[in-house]
Amino acid sequence: MLATLSANWFILKTCVSERLTYRADFAFATLVRFLPIVTQVFLWGAVYAGDTSRSLNGYTYRNMVAYALLVMVGRAFSSMPGLAAGMARDVRDGTIKKYLTQPVDMLAYLFWARVAHKLVYYVVATGPFVLVFYLCRGFFDQAPDVATIGAFVYALLLAFLIGFLTESLIGMISFWFLEISSLVFIFMMLNYFLSGHMVPLDWLLGLFSGNERLQELVRQGMALLPFQYMAYFPAAIMLGKLQGSDLARHLVVGSAWVLLLLAANRIAFARGLRRYSAFGG
Amino acid sequence: MIAVDVRQLRKTYRVFRKREGLWASIKGLFRREYQAVHAVAGVSFQIEQGEMVAFLGPNGAGKTTTLKLLSGLIYPTSGEATVLGYVPWKRDIAYRRRFALVMGQKNQLWWDLPAQESFRLHKEIYRIEPADFDRRLDELTGLLEVRKLVGQPVRELSLGERMRMELIAALLHRPDVLLLDEPTIGLDVVSQRKVQDFLKFYQAEQRLTVLLTSHYMKDVQALCQRAIIINEGEIKHDGSLAQVVDRFSKFKVIELQFSGETRPAGLERFGEVFDDNFPRAKLRVPRNQVPEILSALLTAYSLEDVGVHDRPIEEAIAEMFTSTRTISSETVTVAT
Numbered sequence: 117m118l119a120t121l122s123a124n125w126f127i128l129k130t131c132v133s134e135r136l137t138y139r140a141d142f143a144f145a146t147l148v149r150f151l152p153i154v155t156q157v158f159l160w161g162a163v164y165a166g167d168t169s170r171s172l173n174g175y176t177y178r179n180m181v182a183y184a185l186l187v188m189v190g191r192a193f194s195s196m197p198g199l200a201a202g203m204a205r206d207v208r209d210g211t212i213k214k215y216l217t218q219p220v221d222m223l224a225y226l227f228w229a230r231v232a233h234k235l236v237y238y239v240v241a242t243g244p245f246v247l248v249f250y251l252c253r254g255f256f257d258q259a260p261d262v263a264t265i266g267a268f269v270y271a272l273l274l275a276f277l278i279g280f281l282t283e284s285l286i287g288m289i290s291f292w293f294l295e296i297s298s299l300v301f302i303f304m305m306l307n308y309f310l311s312g313h314m315v316p317l318d319w320l321l322g323l324f325s326g327n328e329r330l331q332e333l334v335r336q337g338m339a340l341l342p343f344q345y346m347a348y349f350p351a352a353i354m355l356g357k358l359q360g361s362d363l364a365r366h367l368v369v370g371s372a373w374v375l376l377l378l379a380a381n382r383i384a385f386a387r388g389l390r391r392y393s394a395f396g397g
Numbered sequence: 398m399i400a401v402d403v404r405q406l407r408k409t410y411r412v413f414r415k416r417e418g419l420w421a422s423i424k425g426l427f428r429r430e431y432q433a434v435h436a437v438a439g440v441s442f443q444i445e446q447g448e449m450v451a452f453l454g455p456n457g458a459g460k461t462t463t464l465k466l467l468s469g470l471i472y473p474t475s476g477e478a479t480v481l482g483y484v485p486w487k488r489d490i491a492y493r494r495r496f497a498l499v500m501g502q503k504n505q506l507w508w509d510l511p512a513q514e515s516f517r518l519h520k521e522i523y524r525i526e527p528a529d530f531d532r533r534l535d536e537l538t539g540l541l542e543v544r545k546l547v548g549q550p551v552r553e554l555s556l557g558e559r560m561r562m563e564l565i566a567a568l569l570h571r572p573d574v575l576l577l578d579e580p581t582i583g584l585d586v587v588s589q590r591k592v593q594d595f596l597k598f599y600q601a602e603q604r605l606t607v608l609l610t611s612h613y614m615k616d617v618q619a620l621c622q623r624a625i626i627i628n629e630g631e632i633k634h635d636g637s638l639a640q641v642v643d644r645f646s647k648f649k650v651i652e653l654q655f656s657g658e659t660r661p662a663g664l665e666r667f668g669e670v671f672d673d674n675f676p677r678a679k680l681r682v683p684r685n686q687v688p689e690i691l692s693a694l695l696t697a698y699s700l701e702d703v704g705v706h707d708r709p710i711e712e713a714i715a716e717m718f719t720s721t722r723t724i725s726s727e728t729v730t731v732a733t
Contacts, residue, residue: 213503
């Protein structure tokens, strides 16, 4: 157990070292990711036409900008750029062999590599995050209580785990289909809408406002899917949209998704290996 | 004691058969043809512990597929194999601690980091005691003459230096079985020699069981007593390397570079001209007549350069087994 922890710690350290190799490129890429928030502030300003008291689908202009800021935090945990595509590349060109011949668990290896990736990102991005939230503090109503912050932190952990496990599951499809770029694209599109990245999920429900039965059906469907945990859920906690038993139920369902996706990853890996042909020399 | 025991091992791939042309590509969207490729077709052999065996054959003969089966990368279609008592494709952690696979065309070191960082990671992954790790690293870097390079990012190393680092990474945990797939491919002569010398010394010292594939006759001759020759997925020869070398070396190749302006005539009377690209030409000549023919050539022509080479082992093996490579007679059509 201790030896496994030590090996994982070394994987983490080595990955951090690797991430820091191209410092300038990494710092630039990290900082550039803050630009969209500026666009969001102006976009929602235009949508609400300067009327700060107007509410659309339960969100005022201030709520909406606060939501966009909080989604940015959630996405910083759940987004896994290059994970599925990298796994597909490893399968296609044969570099996956290092995970299969060494006494390591490939999923754990990739997990700790991703933790390292995120840690370095947070170190670089913390300053800009603090600055952006300070400048935009007027969009938030009040400081959240400790319980809300605790739920938010847990939700961010769920966002990371669900983000990692869904993307790695897609990456494992490459054991069956060598080229998965279209699948990755479809997943990203679905994720963009159904995670609440584009607009809050309450807004999507607004599309079905004429048909309450359909609206309820869509709401229940979205509640059962894992996507909302990757953006909407943490933001909704901080905005007070989810409280009490509703919040607890979401936390349980999110945790169940982590276990389900972990099991699915294990099964896909075991079955995928039986299909694996070790092409590429 | 038997380290590697392979019995009737088969691996058949079902591969998409792409016909030529746009219309065939469109048809392939609706109806696909597959064919069975018997990469390994029932091979059986045993390797004693501490033995170093060459695994030879032309491209596509099934050498690398066999190594992939023995390293647990792929599952066989049928047959059995054990390495050190383990069934490789069960991929037991205990087995993975006791063997290493080095592929000349694949890296396992971290590209952007110094090799020493990869070595330290291996130390943790393979749970090597710190004192053992330091001693082995010192020994291996010394033997392979890369001690000063371990702190340099892998991407900045030459191909030969990288391969030596790969070997160190593969041997730090003291495997009992080493599977080497073309370890000297693409290396210059000096690096090839260093890798050969190292493998010879280290294998003998550690009584390491090694299965080596290589297209370089010099690798094979320098390192192995025994050769298993595989073609079309089947073993064609398993025995002394000396027999193989005698069989394969009935001919040698004389390479000439003429110094004149025009191609001299009558070259064919000295041997079989198989590459005639003036001012260069290559002749296949009987091995036991090389001195006489060489002397006659030097007398007859004005030459700028001349060289005598062994025929590439792959070429000789391909000639030895001229039977047409049959992919499979079983072509099945499956609608998708």
